[in-house]
Amino acid sequence: MTAPATGPVRRRLTVRGTVQGVGFRPHVHRLAAGLSLAGFVGNTGDGVLIEVEGPAGEVDRFCALLAEQPPPLAAVTAVAGEDLPATGESGTFTIRTTERAPGRTQLPPDTATCADCLSELSDPADRRHRHPFITCTHCGPRFTVATAMPYDRAVTTMAGFPMCPPCAREYGDPADRRFHAQPVACPDCGPGLTLTPADGSGARPARDAEAVAAARALLAAGRIVAVKGVGGYHLACDATDAQAVGALRDRKERGGKAFAVMCADLATAERIALLSDAERTALTSARRPIVLLRRRTPPDGLRLAEQVCPGSPHLGVLLPYTPVHTLLFGLPGDPPGPRVLVMTSGNRSGEPIVTDDSEALTRLAGLADAWLTHDRPIASPCDDSLLRVRPDGTEQVVRRSRGYVPRPLRLPVPVRPTLAAGGDLKNVLCLGEGEHAWFGPHIGDMGELAALEAADRAERHLARLTGVTPRLVAADRHPGYHSTARARRSASRLGAGAPVLVQHHHAHVASAMAEHGLDGTTPVIGVAFDGTGYGDDRTVWGGEILLADYTGYRRFAHLTPAPLPGGDAGVANPCRLALARLWAAGLPWTPSLPSVMACSDVEKAVLRRQLERQAACVPTSSMGRLFDAVSSLVGVCHRAGYEAQAAMELEAAALEAAGDDAVAHPFGYGTRGEIDPAPALAALLADQSRGTPAAVLAARFHRGVARAVTEICRRARTATGLTTVALTGGVFVNALLEEECTALLARDGFTVLRHGEVPPNDGGLALGQLMVAGTATNHETE
Numbered sequence: 001m002t003a004p005a006t007g008p009v010r011r012r013l014t015v016r017g018t019v020q021g022v023g024f025r026p027h028v029h030r031l032a033a034g035l036s037l038a039g040f041v042g043n044t045g046d047g048v049l050i051e052v053e054g055p056a057g058e059v060d061r062f063c064a065l066l067a068e069q070p071p072p073l074a075a076v077t078a079v080a081g082e083d084l085p086a087t088g089e090s091g092t093f094t095i096r097t098t099e100r101a102p103g104r105t106q107l108p109p110d111t112a113t114c115a116d117c118l119s120e121l122s123d124p125a126d127r128r129h130r131h132p133f134i135t136c137t138h139c140g141p142r143f144t145v146a147t148a149m150p151y152d153r154a155v156t157t158m159a160g161f162p163m164c165p166p167c168a169r170e171y172g173d174p175a176d177r178r179f180h181a182q183p184v185a186c187p188d189c190g191p192g193l194t195l196t197p198a199d200g201s202g203a204r205p206a207r208d209a210e211a212v213a214a215a216r217a218l219l220a221a222g223r224i225v226a227v228k229g230v231g232g233y234h235l236a237c238d239a240t241d242a243q244a245v246g247a248l249r250d251r252k253e254r255g256g257k258a259f260a261v262m263c264a265d266l267a268t269a270e271r272i273a274l275l276s277d278a279e280r281t282a283l284t285s286a287r288r289p290i291v292l293l294r295r296r297t298p299p300d301g302l303r304l305a306e307q308v309c310p311g312s313p314h315l316g317v318l319l320p321y322t323p324v325h326t327l328l329f330g331l332p333g334d335p336p337g338p339r340v341l342v343m344t345s346g347n348r349s350g351e352p353i354v355t356d357d358s359e360a361l362t363r364l365a366g367l368a369d370a371w372l373t374h375d376r377p378i379a380s381p382c383d384d385s386l387l388r389v390r391p392d393g394t395e396q397v398v399r400r401s402r403g404y405v406p407r408p409l410r411l412p413v414p415v416r417p418t419l420a421a422g423g424d425l426k427n428v429l430c431l432g433e434g435e436h437a438w439f440g441p442h443i444g445d446m447g448e449l450a451a452l453e454a455a456d457r458a459e460r461h462l463a464r465l466t467g468v469t470p471r472l473v474a475a476d477r478h479p480g481y482h483s484t485a486r487a488r489r490s491a492s493r494l495g496a497g498a499p500v501l502v503q504h505h506h507a508h509v510a511s512a513m514a515e516h517g518l519d520g521t522t523p524v525i526g527v528a529f530d531g532t533g534y535g536d537d538r539t540v541w542g543g544e545i546l547l548a549d550y551t552g553y554r555r556f557a558h559l560t561p562a563p564l565p566g567g568d569a570g571v572a573n574p575c576r577l578a579l580a581r582l583w584a585a586g587l588p589w590t591p592s593l594p595s596v597m598a599c600s601d602v603e604k605a606v607l608r609r610q611l612e613r614q615a616a617c618v619p620t621s622s623m624g625r626l627f628d629a630v631s632s633l634v635g636v637c638h639r640a641g642y643e644a645q646a647a648m649e650l651e652a653a654a655l656e657a658a659g660d661d662a663v664a665h666p667f668g669y670g671t672r673g674e675i676d677p678a679p680a681l682a683a684l685l686a687d688q689s690r691g692t693p694a695a696v697l698a699a700r701f702h703r704g705v706a707r708a709v710t711e712i713c714r715r716a717r718t719a720t721g722l723t724t725v726a727l728t729g730g731v732f733v734n735a736l737l738e739e740e741c742t743a744l745l746a747r748d749g750f751t752v753l754r755h756g757e758v759p760p761n762d763g764g765l766a767l768g769q770l771m772v773a774g775t776a777t778n779h780e781t782e
Contacts, residue, residue, distance in 0.1 A: 009056045010039070010084040011063070016047040017077035018106040018407065020151040023137025024048050025095050026179035027071045032093040033174065035062050039089065042096030043150040045467070047106075053089050072138050073108045073286070075407070095180065107146055107465055109403050110230050110382065111286040112321035114139035116177065121323055122331050127166065130209055130331070132324045133190045133376065137181040139286070141230045143406050143441075145183055147379050148464050153182040157377040164189035191376040193324070196361070201369045212327045215372040216337035219328075224248050226346050226360060226368035229322055231382030231402050231441070232353035233346025233360050235367060236262075236328075238338040242305040245342055249307055251367045253349045255641025258309035260290045260316035260384065262343040264329040269293075271300035272340065273315050278393035287403030288321035289385040308342060313652050318343065318384060324372070345383055352444050352454040355381045380461045381454060382441040388735060397757050398733055400428070400764075401442040404757065406465055408436040409767070412519045413550070415774025419459065419470035419494070420766035421487035423504070424478070425643065426759070427451065429459055430766035431468040432774055437514075437767060438466050446482040455486060470494055474773035476765070477501040478534035500773035504533030505541060505729065507768030508760075509548040512726035514771045515758040520550040524724045524753070525716045527709055527741070529731035530761070531624030531644070532568070540564060542622025542729070543675065545712050547720060550775045556719075557673035557712045559626060560584070563617035565610050571625070573639060574632035574646040575599050576607055581629040583611050585678035587685065594635035623705070623731050626677055630701050633684060634694040644730070651734050654698035658736060661696070664703035667711075675712060680704045699736075706740035710748060717750070726753040730761035 015024070020043050028041040028050055037054040050066075052059055063081070070076055113121070117134045120126040128134045135141070148155040163171060167186050170178040178184045185191065187208070195211035197203035201223065206214045215225050222244040224237045235252065237244040239261045248259075263269040266284060273293035275283070283291045292314045309315060320326045330337050345353045346364055354360045355378040360371060386399040397404070411432065420430040427443040440458040444451055463469070473496045475487035487499040502510075509526030518524070526546040535541035536555070543559025562584035565576050578595035582588070589596050589604070599607070610617055624647060631637045631646035636653050640646045665683040668676035683704075684697055713725050725745050732738045738754065745752050758764040 008054055008086045008088070008090070009059055010051060010053040010086045011059050012082050012084050013050040013052075013063070013066070014047060014080045015050065015066075015076055016079075016106075018073070018075040018108045019048045020107060020149070021142045021146070021182065022073035022108050023071045023179070023181065024074055026137065026174055028066065029093055029095055029174040029179075031062055031065050036091065037062055038092050040094045040096050043152070045150060051084070052093075053086055073111060075106070075108075077106075077410075095174070106408055107149065107151055107406055108142045109287070109405055109407055110141045110143050111139050111403065112288040112319075113323055113326065117323070118326065121326060128186055130327060131185075131187050131190065132193050132208075132212070132327055132374065133183070133185055134323050135181060135183045136177045137179065138177070140183050143465075144230045144378050144380055144382050145376070146465060147461075149467065151182065156182050157379050158183050158185065161185055161190055161376075191374045193372065193374050195370055195372050197370040198365070198368060203370055211372060212324070213335070215370065216328055216330060216335065218370055219341065220337045223369040224251070224367065226364045226371045226373075227324065227328065228357070228360070228371075228373040229324065231378060231380070232355045233364065234343045235346050235364070236341045236343055239304050239308055239340040239342045240302065240338065242307060245305040245307040248342060248344070248367075252344070254344075256310050256645060257642040258312050258316060259342045259344050260318060260386075261304065261308060262318050262320060262325065262341045264320070264339045266319065268302070268339045269317050269319065271302045272296055272304060273317055276389065276393075279389045282387060282389055282395060283317065283319055287385065288319055289387050289397075289403055290316045290318045292386070292388040292398075293317050302340065304340065311649060311652065313655055316386065324374075328372075343384075350445055351448050351450045353381050353383050380441060380458060390735070391739070394754075394756060396733070396738075396755055397759055398761065398763070399426070399442050400439055400757065400759055404439070405441045406438050406462065408438050409515070409758070411435050411437055411514060411771070412517045413775055415770060416472055417468050417470050418472040418474060418770050418774040419487075419490060419496075420769035420773065421473065421475040421483045421490070421499070422766040422769070423476050423762040424481045424483050426761055426763040427455060427483055428763050428766055429455060429462070430770050431462055431466055431470065432770045433468045437770055438462060438468070439766065442763065446486070452482060452486055455483075459490065470496055472496055472773055473499045474502055474769040475499040476507070476534070476769070477503050500776070502769045502772045503536065503553070504765070505530070505544045505546060506548055506553045506772060507765050508728040509546055509553065509726050509768065510550055510771045511758055511764045511768035512728040512753050512755060512760075513550070514767055515755060515764075516753045520775070522724070523547050523549040523720075523722060524726045525556070525713050525722050526553070526726045526728060527713070528729045529623035530729035531571070531622055532620070535621070540618055540620035540622055542620060542624055543626065544621070545673070545675075545716065547716065547722065550771050555673070556716050557675055559621040559623055560670065560674045560676045560678070561619035561621045562625075563611055563614065564620040564622075564625065565607055565617050567616060567618055571628070571640065574628040575638040576603070577625055578629040578632040579604070579607055580611060580617070581626065581677070581681065585681050587678070587681060590685075593633065593685070593688075595632040595638065598632065598638035623729075627731065627734075630681075630684070630698070633681070634688065634697040634701075636694055636698065647731070647734065650698050651702070651736055653695045654702045654736055657693065657695035657699045660699065662703070663700045664707050665700045667704060667708035669711065675708050702736050702740060705737060706744055709741050710744040713745060713750060714748065723749065724751045724753065728755065728760050732760045
């Protein structure tokens with residue numbers, strides 16, 4: 001038996017995880033100093049290296065406190081310890097200069113301004129009173145200012161702002177909240193704000209406090225202001241001013257797509273929306289996402305302009321997350337301004353968010369009446385994240401970006417160093433190596449050159465921060481995708497060979513499996529419903545039931561195909577999709593049907609010839625397109641101005657009548673795995689002829705789809721014994737459908753996997769591509 005140590009002991013700890021940029025070194029310093037331990041702490045390429053020396057009991061206490069009380073933003077994934085010979089050092093614990101060496105550590109996401117900084121911001125006696133860039137080790141930008149790792153001021157966009165003596169003293173004081181806070185600054189040494197008015201706006205240029213006051217006055221006067229944030233520009237206007245909101249909608253050519261709104265505080269949000277405790281928690285979290293909330297009807301004395309989110313029962317709401325936002329709403333005693341602002345991405349329709357100041361003046365010209373900007377560069381674009389909270393309190397992230405990126409996801413099985421390119425819509429790339437994967441920020445749709453360039457920059461930035469050098473590139477199998485063409489260029493530059501091509505819906509299922517920690521040894525029943533995906537038969541898939549693991553898949557069942565007149569161009573016309581679905585189902589184009597009335601005589605004649613000759617009519621099994629068609633059939637949406645508009649409006653209609661009855665429009669089932677909507681469409685038309693309201697028809701259709709999913713999963717279980725179902729693809733952003741499917745499947749004994757932090761839409765596609773390509777031994781390449 002070994003006797004307990006009586007003299008000093010020395011212990012080395014290597015801490016991995018999100019441990020840089022979170023105040024970890026000063027935290028360790030305070031713990032060690034409080035226990036009178038000697039040693040040092042420093043950043044390395046692998047994380048944080050600590051050596052402590054002192055009495056054995058105190059060293060043990062230090063290790064326990066380190067595990068029990070990490071800094072607020074830290075996320076420790078591993079601690080490796082080893083005993084060393086004591087050196088006799090005593091009484092001094094130091095912070096060492098960052099060691100620049102190969103390795104990998106994890107940088108935290110940008111986080112909202114903390115309570116302490118907000119208190120100082122509003123305190124006239126504090127030297128950072130009204131400082132638009134106030135921050136500390138517990139809050140502020142990280143991802144969007146870091147240009148390399150290990151994280152230190154020299155490799156951030158704050159490198160060009162030398163600290164003044166007071167800031168330098170705080171930075172070097174272990175007892176200070178800003179000890180080694182890399183973005184630390186003050187009005188004397190930090191970035192500054194500038195207001196640049198557009199010609200003819202009537203406003204004058206201004207700086208700093210005057211710039212914020214002038215921007216607030218412009219917003220109160222109904223003007224549109226481009227506001228530079230941490231991850232890019234927003235376009236802002238008074239959300240209660242119908243003329244201002246209408247002007248923004250027209251200038252941005254946004255059609256009927258909803259705007260997000262930023263409320264001055266939680267109390268203001270409560271006046272326009274209904275919040276559960278879980279939604280309140282999400283809204284006020286350090287991530288500060290946009291949260292989809294139910295409208296308060298009628299609102300509590302604060303009525304938003306109808307053009308904010310026309311026809312939607314929900315509002316996308318977020319709270320201020322930067323000091324600039326807080327100042328824009330005003331501190332006590334400031335002239336009043338709007339309490340709710342439209343805050344939409346600063347870009348033209350279809351383009352990525354603007355981050356560069358000179359580009360903002362050109363690309364947002366004609367959209368903004370003034371620019372509220374600053375001189376701290378943005379290292380990477382990072383749009384706002386978007387989520388909804390389910391009735392059970394769990395979250396479904398719809399867009400994963402600011403507040404999440406670059407936080408890694410732990411993988412259930414290791415992958416080779418891989419770059420996954422994502423898809424063409426809602427593009428997000430993903431890097432992975434070993435047991436971790438890192439998503440990049442939301443890029444958007446890849447049809448514009450600006451988006452492709454943004455994706456190139458995002459790839460380079462993420463590679464620098466993660467240290468991943470891809471040896472493999474994965475991409476969607478669609479031969480015409482811009483993201484796949486970009487993947488070829490990346491693979492060539494990296495010397496990685498031809499990209500590994502992954503079927504779209506297989507990637508969706510693999511993404512859900514990976515998020516839930518499945519190692520792939522047992523396949524799942526993957527229900528992959530979305531708008532489009534390139535199928536094995538070169539048609540458009542999207543209503544798929546796959547038996548899948550990471551190594552492959554089998555198409556067990558699918559929605560019966562129907563012609564897609566005009567291909568992707570036809571998606572903007574749900575009324576045409578409706579007539580094509582009726583034609584495929586053998587149902588007549590009765591003149592009184594809403595879809596028939598929505599089409600002109602010429603349009604119907606051309607469409608009939610197209611269908612009869614199968615000209616420009618690729619077959620599609622897409623569930624998303626079926627939702628579009630039904631939206632038109634019930635009279636909800638005949639022409640779509642933005643992606644998924646018809647399906648979203650159909651869901652909104654169904655929510656109005658979700659509890660009215662339990663009737664479901666029945667689907668049929670073919671002998672070769674077809675899920676036939678013809679009986680459901682016939683039942684819908686029969687109900688419609690009896691005067692059944694559109695909302696009731698929409699609800700019955702949703703129930704019918706959920707029951708069809710359950711029935712097909714039962715058949716898959718009977719055939720294979722599999723009992724785990726993954727619900728994935730963009731259609732499952734539909735909360736009503738997801739809840740109904742989950743309830744029915746769970747009641748039938750299935751284990752149901754739903755997306756949480758990884759979006760079910762194409763924003764989560766890259767993770768599935770990564771898992772399929774990065775774990776395989778044989779690849780399908782070009």
